[in-house]
Amino acid sequence: MIQQVLFDEIHQNIEVKPFKTQLLKWVGNKQKFSNEIVSSFPMKFNRYFEPFLGSGAVLSTLSPKNALASDAFSPLIDIFLNLKNNPEELKEWYRSRWEVAHGENKKEGYEKIKASYNKNPNGADFLYLSRSCYGGVIRFRKSDGYMSTPCGAHEPITPESFNHRVDLWGERVIHTEFRSCGYQDAMREAKAGDLVYCDPPYSHSQAILYGGHNFELEELLKEIEKCKSRGVFVALSIDGTKKSGKLHCNLPIPDNLFEEEIFVNVGPSMLKRFQMEGKTLENEIVSDRLLLTYTL
Numbered sequence: 654m655i656q657q658v659l660f661d662e663i664h665q666n667i668e669v670k671p672f673k674t675q676l677l678k679w680v681g682n683k684q685k686f687s688n689e690i691v692s693s694f695p696m697k698f699n700r701y702f703e704p705f706l707g708s709g710a711v712l713s714t715l716s717p718k719n720a721l722a723s724d725a726f727s728p729l730i731d732i733f734l735n736l737k738n739n740p741e742e743l744k745e746w747y748r749s750r751w752e753v754a755h756g757e758n759k760k761e762g763y764e765k766i767k768a769s770y771n772k773n774p775n776g777a778d779f780l781y782l783s784r785s786c787y788g789g790v791i792r793f794r795k796s797d798g799y800m801s802t803p804c805g806a807h808e809p810i811t812p813e814s815f816n817h818r819v820d821l822w823g824e825r826v827i828h829t830e831f832r833s834c835g836y837q838d839a840m841r842e843a844k845a846g847d848l849v850y851c852d853p854p855y856s857h858s859q860a861i862l863y864g865g866h867n868f869e870l871e872e873l874l875k876e877i878e879k880c881k882s883r884g885v886f887v888a889l890s891i892d893g894t895k896k897s898g899k900l901h902c903n904l905p906i907p908d909n910l911f912e913e914e915i916f917v918n919v920g921p922s923m924l925k926r927f928q929m930e931g932k933t934l935e936n937e938i939v940s941d942r943l944l945l946t947y948t949l
Contacts, residue, residue, distance in 0.1 A: 672714045676736070676822050677780070678789035682708035683852065683890070689917055690850070691715050693943055695886050698848035704836035705852045709733065709826075716825040723832040723839040730833040731776025737826055740819050743780070748812040750781035763804035771799050785809040840876050845884030851877070852890045871905055877946065878910055887946040890917075906944070913945035 671688040683690060687710045694715070701720040703712050706729065712722050724730055735743040754762030763785055770778035783791060786802040794801050810818075832839065836851070843849050854868045870891070877887045889911070892904060919939050 670714070670716075672716075672825070674713075674818055674821055675708065675710070676713070676818050677708045677732070677783045678786075679708035679783060679791060680789040681855075682710045682789075683919075684708065684710040684714075686917055686919060687711045687714040690888070690890065690943060693913075693915060693945060693949065694848060694850070694888060695947060698886055699844070699846040700848075702839055702843050702847060702849040703852075704839040704849065705854075706730070706733065706831075707852060709822075711850055711852065712829065713822055713825045718828050720829040721832060721839055721842065722826075722829050723834050723836070725833070725835050727833040728770075728774050728776040728779040730831055732780050733826070733831040735776070736819060736822055737829065737831060740823050744812065744816045744819055746777040746780050747784075747815045750778065751809060751812050751815075754781070754785065754809070760804045767800060774798070781809070784815075836873065837876055840880055843880055843883070843885040846886075848886045848888070849877075849880055850888045850890075855892045874905070874907060874910065878907070881910065881946045885946075889944040891942050891944065911944040911946055912948045915943040915945070916940045917943055 673684060675682065675684050690711055691714050699719070701712075701715065701717040703709075703720065703722045704724075706712065706722045706724040709722065712720065722733065732743065735746070750766050753766060756762065763782075766778050766781055770782060782800065782802075783789065785805055785807075787805040789805075790802050791800070792802045793799065836853070840849055851873065853870070853873055873889075877889065880887050917940060919941050
């Protein structure tokens with residue numbers, strides 16, 4: 654069933670232009686195949702909503718003309734607010750911490766920055782940690798939110814490289830409002846003809862990732878149903894298959910909520926790569942499920 658929607662004078666037309674430059678290093682981010690996701694969006698919509706912003710991969714590829722991007726994780730939103738409103742300060746956040754880590758033993762410098770973050774969670778420390786932690790795995794201790802990921806073996810990008818990324822991304826989010834809030838608050842602002850893209854914590858991933866351990870998929874599905882009833886387009890990325898297709902992730906998806914189901918091959922499990930320390934991963938290919946409340 655195709656939703657009946659109204660479009661106003663700000664309707665946006667989809668023009669897919671792949672954008673592969675990551676701002677944050679973040680396991681599970683969708684930068685490599687964000688163009689495939691964007692290609693599944695409606696050809697026309699009004700305002701764009703992304704209530705689980707994460708690394709912002711889909712937002713940066715879409716580069717919408719009118720958007721609200723939000724996340725309940727406030728240090729992350731601090732980064733994106735500076736990206737839009739004060740990019741020079743964002744560059745300084747990264748440069749100063751990069752110099753701390755490279756002015757002495759890298760691991761010792763990393764641990765100093767991590768200790769600073771854990772004492773007082775903030776966007777400036779989190780920015781550097783995201784680019785330098787092991788495998789980009791943003792891992793929090795469930796009991797108290799303590800970030801526990803060790804330093805990665807790779808060399809974080811230079812301040813000059815990061816500055817270039819800030820300039821590229823700044824142009825792509827110029828029409829986006831960033832807000833620290835729960836997904837329910839953001840989604841309830843969506844009106845007929847708007848588009849909501851949800852990329853929540855996955856049910857079949859470890860709960861300690863991204864601090865998403867209090868998330869309940871059933872509650873999100875209820876919110877999606879409310880959006881659909883108002884004529885809002887909703888696209889949901891969620892668990893699909895694991896173990897190279899041998900394991901199908903069963904989820905409590907209500908009948909008739911979604912009109913289309915697409916599987917997106919995202920390659921070897923990044924979480925397994927972290928756990929298995931680089932061992933062969935040919936049996937750990939993952940496919941995400943992209944569920945649409947509308948027909949293509």
